[in-house]
Every structure is written in structure tokens, then in C-alpha cells.
Amino acid sequence: MxxxxxxxxxxxxxxxxxxxxxxxxxxxxxxxxxxxxxxxxxxxxxxxxxxxxxxxxxxxxxxxxxxxxxxxxxxxxxxxxxGTHPKWVADAVAENTLNKEDTMLDVSDLIGRCETLEELKNELTDYFELEGL
Structure with a gap:
């Protein structure tokens, strides 16, 4: 309100x-x-x-x-x-929030080790849990 x-x-x-x-x-x-x-x-x-x-x-x-x-x-x-304890909420938010720096390093690593665009696509789909979308 x-x-x-x-x-x-x-x-x-x-x-x-x-x-x-x-x-x-x-x-x-x-x-x-x-x-x-x-x-x-x-x-x-x-x-x-x-x-x-x-x-x-x-x-x-x-x-x-x-x-x-x-x-x-x-x-x-x-x-x-x-009624949800604030600590549980904070933990859930932290667990479900991507850290930009870590994500950039992970994606950079994926780009470096994938040899084809299709392989990179599959790795990124797995990484971001995009199956079924």
C-alpha cells in the first residue's frame, strides 16, 4: 500500500x-x-x-x-x-543469484574448451539449466 x-x-x-x-x-x-x-x-x-x-x-x-x-x-x-525466517530468505536469494564475476569466468572457460558452436550451445544450456525452455 x-x-x-x-x-x-x-x-x-x-x-x-x-x-x-x-x-x-x-x-x-x-x-x-x-x-x-x-x-x-x-x-x-x-x-x-x-x-x-x-x-x-x-x-x-x-x-x-x-x-x-x-x-x-x-x-x-x-x-x-x-513467517519465513529472514536468514532462510537471504540464503535462498544468495543461492539463486548468479555472481557476475564467477559466471564470466565459467563462461570464458566454456568458450575456451568447446570446439564447436553446437558443443558451446549444449554446455551453456546445461550451465544455465535451460533444458525444456
Missing amino acids: NYKVTVDGKEIEYGALVEKSRFSEKEWSAIYAEIVKQNQPEVFESKKADTDYIDVFGALIALEERYKALLELLPQDQFSYV
């Missing part, structure tokens, strides 16, 4: 996958207040005078939303649900 707030005449949009996050303390406070207002209106009404409470509660909701959004981006079904 994205949240829009206006601080000192400047409209700010924030959401779980928003990359720009260099907001001032005042802007973060307005964002957190909006997050709490939309997600827990009864809490917001009872605690809106306690800005520290609202800021912390809003930050927690924002963190949970970011975590859920990032999990949804993972291709592995077994890791794409809330």
Missing part, C-alpha cells in the same frame, strides 16, 4: 517498495501517522497526541509491509510467505 502525505506544501508518497527514503524527521513522522491512521484508525485516534508512540508503531507497520512486499518478489514459493 502506498501512502500520500503533505508536509510544508510538499506531497510525499511512500510505500513498501519506494526506494527514495531520505525524508526529514518531520516527513517521516507524517508518513508514520498516515500509516497508523490507515491501518489502525482506533489506535491512531486514541494515541495521536503521543507522536513517539505513533512514530514507532508506524515504523513497525512499514517494516512489516516492506518485508511482505519483498517476500512476494521472491520466485521460490516456499519462501514467499510471512
Whole structure:
């Protein structure tokens, strides 16, 4: 979910996958207040005078939303649900991410030892696990 707030005449949009996050303390406070207002209106009404409470509660909701959004981006079904330990997610991402330098060295090696284009094609298909595509 994205949240829009206006601080000192400047409209700010924030959401779980928003990359720009260099907001001032005042802007973060307005964002957190909006997050709490939309997600827990009864809490917001009872605690809106306690800005520290609202800021912390809003930050927690924002963190949970970011975590859920990032999990949804993972291709592995077994890791794409809330409750998955972050270490398991990090391990799965690392295991399923190609290291550019290692890949370049491996492909360079394949090019050097393959004598025909067909042999190189087969080796690259195996290397990148492209069978059946």
C-alpha cells in the first residue's frame, strides 16, 4: 500500500517498495501517522497526541509491509510467505543469484574448451539449466 502525505506544501508518497527514503524527521513522522491512521484508525485516534508512540508503531507497520512486499518478489514459493525466517530468505536469494564475476569466468572457460558452436550451445544450456525452455 502506498501512502500520500503533505508536509510544508510538499506531497510525499511512500510505500513498501519506494526506494527514495531520505525524508526529514518531520516527513517521516507524517508518513508514520498516515500509516497508523490507515491501518489502525482506533489506535491512531486514541494515541495521536503521543507522536513517539505513533512514530514507532508506524515504523513497525512499514517494516512489516516492506518485508511482505519483498517476500512476494521472491520466485521460490516456499519462501514467499510471512513467517519465513529472514536468514532462510537471504540464503535462498544468495543461492539463486548468479555472481557476475564467477559466471564470466565459467563462461570464458566454456568458450575456451568447446570446439564447436553446437558443443558451446549444449554446455551453456546445461550451465544455465535451460533444458525444456
